Amino acid sequence: MTKKIVFTGGGSAGHVTPNLALIDELKGWQVTYIGSKDGIEKKLVQAHGVDYRAISSGKLRRYFDMKNFKDPFKVLAGVMQAYLMLKKIKPDVIFSKGGFVSVPVVIGGWLNHIPVYIHESDITPGLANRIAIKFATKLFVTFEEAAAHLPKDKAVYTGAPIRDVLFKGDRNKGLDFLGFQSDKPVLLIMGGSLGAKKINEVVRESLPDLLKKYQIVHLCGKGNVEPALESTEGYRQFDYVDKELPDVMAAASIILSRAGSNAIFEFLALKKPMILIPLPLRASRGDQILNAESFKNKGLCEVLENDTLTPALLQQTIENVYKNRYDYVDRMEAAQNATHGIKNILSELKK
Template identity: 35%
Template structure:
C-alpha cells in the first residue's frame, strides 16, 4: 500500500495539478491511498476534490507570510505553528511515503513536519516565478519539478527536473453536445467562456457586467463567476451565469468555447494550451500571473490585457475582434498549443514513485 499526502488550497491553482498527478498515480498504482491537506475554509479545494472519492480531505490551521508589514503577520505565525503540530500528528497517524505540494502556504508547516519525520517532500513549481511558499519548502524537498526551463535557475539543479505542468485527463474528455444541451446553446452562434480561476475574479465579473448587453448581440456567453461572486440578474437567452463547475462540466464548456477570457493562473493557461483554446488573458497586477502572461504573450499565444483597472470597453473591443476573426483565433490556437505539456503528469508521477521511501 502506498500512502501519499497532497496539500494545497486557497486557490484552485495549487490544487488542479495535484489532482492531475493523483489520477496518474492511481492509474499506474491503483492501491495508492491519498489524503488531501487543505485550509480550514476549504475554498476551493474541498469542492474540487469531491469528484475524487479515493482522496480523503482534512484541514489544518494555516497562515500567510506577507512581504509587507501587517499585524496579521504576527497572528498568522501562531496559526502556522498550530498547523505544524497538527501536521505532525496527521503524518504519524496516516504514515505517508510522500508529501506533495504545488505551492500553497497551507503546505509549508506540513512539509517541515514531514521533513522532521523523514518523509520525502516533493514540490511542483507551476509559475515561471517561484512563490514564497515553494521557496520555504525547496531546501527540504527531495525533488522539485518545474513547468518552465527558466524556473530551473531558481532551484538546486541536482534535484530539479523540467516536466511541464500537469493537466487533468478529465479536461481532455469534454463533450460539446453535453454543453450545448445543458446551457441550451445555439450551435450556429459563437460561444465565449469567461472565468476567473477556482475562486473567481471580482474585477473581471464587474467589467463583464458592464458589457453583457453588447456581448449577447454577437455571441453567447458562459460566465463562471466563482463561488459567491455572482453579478446582477441580467437575463438573456445568450447569457448563462454559473458559480462553479467540476472538471467534467468545465471540460464540456471548454469543448464548445470559441474564445476564453481568463486570469493567468498557470492551471488555466495549461488547460488552454492542451485544448488549443484562443484566449484573452487578464493577469492580476503585481503578481506571478503577470510573469506567466508575459511569457505566453511573448510566444504570441494569447492576447494580453494589462492594467490596474480593467477597461471594459477595451475588453469588449478585443472580444468582438477575435470572435469575428477566425484566422486570428486559429493562429492563437496554434501558438498556444506549442506550449502544451501532455506528459507532465506521467513525468511527475514517475519522479514521486521512484523516490518514495517506505514508512516502517
C-alpha cells in the same frame, strides 16, 4: 507492498485540483491528504473520497497584521502535528502543491527523512514554496523559465498536471446546457472564483456589440450575477460552473480570462484561443503578469491590462483573436509538451 503517498496543499482550489488529478492516476497507492481544519481543500478532498487529516496552520503574510504575532505558533504546532502524523503513516513520499498549510507538512516530512516533492505552478515561487524549497528533495515546475529562479540541483521541468475530466467535455452537451445555437461562436468569460469587477463591467457594457457575433457564457463570480441581464438572448451568466464546466469549455470558441497558471494551461491543453487579463500588481504578487507574458511571447494568447481595459479595446482584441484562431491553435498544438505534467510527475514519483 503497497506504496504510500501523502499529499498536501490548500488555501485555494488551484492548490488542490492538480493534487486530485494526480491522485486519480495513482492506482494501487495508499493516499492520505493533510490539510487545514477548515480550508477549501477539506471539502474538495473529502468529496473525492480521499483519507483527510487536518493540522493547525497559520498564514504567512508580507504585510503587517496583528495575526502575524500568533500565526507562527500555529505553524509550529502544525509542524509538530504533521511530524507525528507522518511518523505514524510512514509514507514513501510526500507531494506538495503549495499554500500555507503545506509548509508544516513539508518540514514534518523532512524531519522524518521522507522524500518531499513540490510543484510550483508559476514562474516565480510564492512565499510558502520559497520556505518549503529548503526542505524539499525536488521542485517540479510548470514553466521552463521558472528554473532560473530556483536551485539548479532541485528544479525539474515537468509541465502542468491537467485534470483528465476536462478532456471528456462534450460540445453538444455544453450548447444544450447553455441553450446556445451550434452555428454561432461561443465566448467564454472567466474572472476567477470571486469574479473580476473590471472585467464584468467592461463585458456587460460591451454586450450589445458582442452579442451581434458571439454567444456569451459569463462566469462572473460569487454574488456577481446581474438580474437585469438574466433574459438577454445569447447571454448566460453564472456565479461559477462545476460539473458542467468541461462541457462548457468544449463548447467555447475562444476564452477571456484572468491568467492563473492552472487555468491557462488547461486552455492550452484544450487548444482554446485565449485573451488574458492578469491581476494587477496591487492585487497580487505579479505572478499572473509573468504567466501572461510567457504565453504571449510564445504566441499562445493576447494580453490586455486590467486598468486600461475599455469596451472598444476588448471588442477589437476579441475580433482579432477569433479571426486568427487557427494560428493560435497551431501554436498550441506545438506547445502540448507543457501539458503532460501528470505523466512527467508520476514518472518522477515512481522512481
